[in-house]
Amino acid sequence: MATRTRPSSKRCAVIGGSGFLGRHLVERLVDRGYTVNVFDIRQAYELPGVMFHQGDLCDRQALLLALKEVSVVFHCASPAPASDDRALFQRVNIDGTRTVIQACHEAGVQKLILTSSASVVFEGTDIKNGREDLPYAKKPIDYYTETKIVQEKLVLEACSKEKGFLTVAIRPHGIFGPRDPQLVPILVDTARRGKMKFIIGDGSNLVDFTYVENVVHGHILAAEHLKADSPLCGQAYHITNDEPVRFWDFMSQILEGLGYSAPRYHLPYTLVYGIALLLWLMALVLRPLIRIKPTFTPMRVALAGTHHYYSCARAKKDMGYQPLVPLQEAIVRTVESYPHLRKGA
Ligand SMILES: NC(=O)C1=CN([C@@H]2O[C@H](COP(=O)(O)OP(=O)(O)OC[C@H]3O[C@@H](n4cnc5c(N)ncnc54)[C@H](O)[C@@H]3O)[C@@H](O)[C@H]2O)C=CC1
Ligand SMILES: CC(C)=CCC[C@@H](C)[C@H]1CC[C@H]2C3=C(CC[C@]12C)[C@@]1(C)CCC(=O)C[C@@H]1CC3
Secondary structure (H helix, E strand, C coil), rough: CCCCCCCEEEEEEECCCCCCHHHHHHHHHHHHEEEEEEEEEECCCCCCEEEEECCCCCCHHHHHHCCCCCCEEEEECCCCCCCCCCCHHHHHHHHHHHHHHHHHHHHCCEEEEECHHHHHHCCCEEEEECCCCCCCCCCCHHHHHHHHHHHHCCCCCCCECCCCEEEEEECCCEECCCCCCCCHHHHHHHHHCCCCCEEEECCCCEEECCEEEHHHHHHHHHHHHHHCCCCCCCCCECCCCCCCHHHHHHHHHHHHHHHCCCCCCCHHHHHHHHHHHHHHHHHHCCCCCCCCCCCCCHHHHHHCCCCCCCHHHHHHHHHHCCCCCHHHHHHHHHCCCCCCCCCCC
16 A cells, blocks of 8 residues: 655646647646646656656556655546457456546545546437436447446546545547547548548538547646535536537548548448448458458447537536637647648648
8 A cells, every 4th residue: 555645736647648638638737837747558758847657557556656646637548449459448448447546545636537538428329419417328339438438437436525535527529639649640541542532421410529628628627626515526527619510511621621622422321331330240250360440430430420519518517618729720720730641741
C-alpha cells in the first residue's frame, strides 16, 4: 500500500495523456496552472511542467507512482475503436478501469473524470437530440462500445461522497481537430484510394462532431465543478459542439478543404449496410486463415448513415458549458493543420 501524502488541488494526472484528446487536455491544463503527470503506455512528446510516467494502466503499482499527491485524475485512455481485439478492450477498458479506481482510492485521489462516449447509447439507429437519460445500448455496435458502457458504469458507481471520492463521466461525440489520428486521416486515405465517391443514404442525416478544444473545455469544467454538493457527482454529461451538421456535408467540407472531390452519388443505406455485414462475417469466418480489415464495417456504415446527435443541456445547466470554438471555425483550423494530407502533397 502506498503512503498517502496530501494531494494538491492543482496537481492532476492524465491517463492516456499521450493520445489525441489527452495531449490537448494536458496542454490546456498546463496553461491553466496545473501541474500534470501523464500516464500512458507510450511517451509521444515532452512539455515543460509535465512529468511522464510510462506504463500500462492495468499495472496498479505503476499507476500509484503517477498518482502520488494528485487530487484530480482524468482517465482518457482506450484502445483504438477500430480494433477488433475483444480481449484487449476487456483488459484495458474494464479490468484496467477497475485498477484505476482502486489506485485512486489508495493514492487518496479526490476526483476522477472519465472520458466516456456518447456512443454508449447508440445501437446503430437514429438518435435525435438524445439526452443522458437514454438507456445504455442493449446491443452495442462493437466491442469498443460494449466495454465503454461497462467502464462508464464502474466509474459512476464508484462515486462516494462519504469516502470523499467524486466521479463524473464526459460523453463526447465525433472528436476532431489538429493531430487527430482518426477522422481526417481515414477520410483522406479513403479518398486517395478512390472510395469517397458515394453518399450512403439521402445525405440528410444529422450528426454531432466536436472540436477537441471544446471537449477539453468540458473536461476541465467538470473537474472544477465536481464537488460533494454539486449535481455532477456520479453523473454523465454529453459534450458536443451543439451544432448538429449533415454527416456528408461535414465530410465534404473537410475533403474539399484539402483539395479532394466531395462524394456525389447516392447508395441506399440498407444495401451498403447489408454488404458491410456480409464482409464483416466473411472476415470473421476467414480469420483463422487470413486477417482482413474491411473499410466498410457495419459500425462505420451506421455512423455514416443515421442521425446521431445529442443534447448538452445538462452540461450547460450544471457546469455552464458552452462550446468555445464554433463548428465552421473548427473546420477551418482542422483543415489548416493537415498540410501534409492535402491532395498532391
Ligand atoms: N476520438 C473520438 O472521436 C472519441 C473518443 N472518445 C474517448 O476519448 C478518449 C481518448 O480518445 P482519443 O484521444 O481519440 O484516443 P487516442 O488513441 O489518441 O488516445 C488514447 C491513449 O490511450 C493510451 N492507452 C491505450 N491503452 C493504454 C493502456 N493499457 N495503458 C495506458 N495508456 C493506454 C494510448 O497510448 C493513447 O495515447 C478515449 O477514451 C475514447 O474512448 C469518446 C468519444 C469520441
Ligand atoms: C460522428 C462520429 C462518431 C465520428 C467518428 C469518427 C469515425 C467513426 C468516422 C471518421 C471518418 C468516417 C468515415 C466513414 C465512417 C465513419 C468514420 C470512420 C466511412 C468509412 C463511411 C463509409 C464511406 O463511404 C467512407 C467513409 C470514410 C470516412
